[in-house]
Amino acid sequence: MENYFKASVLSLPGYGAPPQEAPAAKLNQNESPFDLPAALKKEILDKALTLSWNRYPVNESPRLKEALAAWHQLAPEQILLGNGSNQLLQTILSGCTEPGEKILCCPPTFSLFELYIALYGGEALLVPRLPGSETPQAEIMTAIKTRQPKLILFCSPNNPTGSEFEVAFVEQVCDVSRGLVVVDEAYAEFSTQSFLPLLKQRKNLVLSRTFSKAFSMAGLRLGYLMADAEIIAQWRKVNLPYNINLFTELVGLTLLNHRALIEQQVQFIIRQREWLLAQMQQIDAIKACPSAANFILFSCPDGKALFAHLKGRGILVRDVSGYWGLENHLRVNAGSLLENQLFITALHEYYL
Numbered sequence: 001m002e003n004y005f006k007a008s009v010l011s012l013p014g015y016g017a018p019p020q021e022a023p024a025a026k027l028n029q030n031e032s033p034f035d036l037p038a039a040l041k042k043e044i045l046d047k048a049l050t051l052s053w054n055r056y057p058v059n060e061s062p063r064l065k066e067a068l069a070a071w072h073q074l075a076p077e078q079i080l081l082g083n084g085s086n087q088l089l090q091t092i093l094s095g096c097t098e099p100g101e102k103i104l105c106c107p108p109t110f111s112l113f114e115l116y117i118a119l120y121g122g123e124a125l126l127v128p129r130l131p132g133s134e135t136p137q138a139e140i141m142t143a144i145k146t147r148q149p150k151l152i153l154f155c156s157p158n159n160p161t162g163s164e165f166e167v168a169f170v171e172q173v174c175d176v177s178r179g180l181v182v183v184d185e186a187y188a189e190f191s192t193q194s195f196l197p198l199l200k201q202r203k204n205l206v207l208s209r210t211f212s213k214a215f216s217m218a219g220l221r222l223g224y225l226m227a228d229a230e231i232i233a234q235w236r237k238v239n240l241p242y243n244i245n246l247f248t249e250l251v252g253l254t255l256l257n258h259r260a261l262i263e264q265q266v267q268f269i270i271r272q273r274e275w276l277l278a279q280m281q282q283i284d285a286i287k288a289c290p291s292a293a294n295f296i297l298f299s300c301p302d303g304k305a306l307f308a309h310l311k312g313r314g315i316l317v318r319d320v321s322g323y324w325g326l327e328n329h330l331r332v333n334a335g336s337l338l339e340n341q342l343f344i345t346a347l348h349e350y351y352l
């Protein structure tokens with residue numbers, strides 16, 4: 001393979017996609033437990049039948065950009081669409097990173113950050129930020145001032161810890177950084193905080209969002225970046241043409257007209273997250289972290305054994321013990337009422 005591939009690819013572990021079989025409770029990928037209502041799916045399918053599938057979609061879907069811009073009170077030129085936000089992360093890195101350039105992130109965080117940094121030959125500047133501890137603001141500031149990373153990748157609410165970066169801190173980071181500050185807000189809809197207002201004040205801030213979580217569209221792949229129009233204009237040159245297919249565009253546009261339904265589902269998920277947290281906090285052996293996302297990180301004395309016990313009952317959670325600093329940690333997302341109850345019952349069986 002050495003003759004064929006670059007060294008950074010050969011040494012990559014690759015993205016370990018978790019199991020996707022449909023068990024009794026699927027709580028391992030932070031998906032929405034709500035599929036779209038059948039009537040809405042039917043309405044979308046009827047519209048899809050009227051489209052010309054033999055033609056390319058209009059590049060960069062201006063209609064979708066306009067709808068998103070109107071929602072967030074931005075200009076359409078401030079939006080870049082992606083085939084999922086993962087694809088946009090790749091666009092960000094391929095547009096900004098020369099080999100050897102420094103990119104700061106705070107592990108444990110979204111696993112694709114380090115994977116793409118390695119793929120594009122960047123040097124990862126890692127400032128650990130452990131669950132349950134304060135943001136290491138001084139360490140992050142020192143790393144930025146002394147090493148001047150080309151890019152800073154934050155995730156807020158952070159996967160897999162569920163904790164957030166403080167808006168005032170990110171504002172200071174934007175001020176001292178000569179590079180771009182990217183905040184992956186894949187779980188923003190489940191939080192009371194957003195960096196959107198800051199976007200209007202800081203030119204080097206970039207926000208990444210997805211329709212995979214709150215909008216129940218993981219299977220259809222739609223994500224978007226929001227940033228200053230001049231910055232977006234550069235990434236438009238890097239992004240693949242026609243990356244948003246006709247069907248994804250149609251579903252995205254439809255859902256933006258059904259925001260009340262999405263909001264109701266988000267509120268349900270937040271209530272379930274809080275219910276799960278309260279239940280888990282009653283079990284002495286477990287230490288569950290409060291979360292601003294749709295999942296909860298927890299530690300236990302015997303992570304692998306508990307994972308196997310849950311799996312044996314058809315309950316899939318995510319084993320995150322391989323993440324930096326997270327030995328014996330698992331992550332569970334808020335699912336349907338039944339799924340959440342099955343999970344808590346299985347925990348009781350195991351520990352009580």
Ligand SMILES: Cc1ncc(COP(=O)(O)O)c(C=O)c1O
Nearest residue numbers: 084085086110159186210212223
């Ligand atoms: C922080 C974060 N960003 C992005 C994604 C992926 O989003 P998408 O489905 O839009 O590619 C995930 C998925 O789990 C995530 O946790």
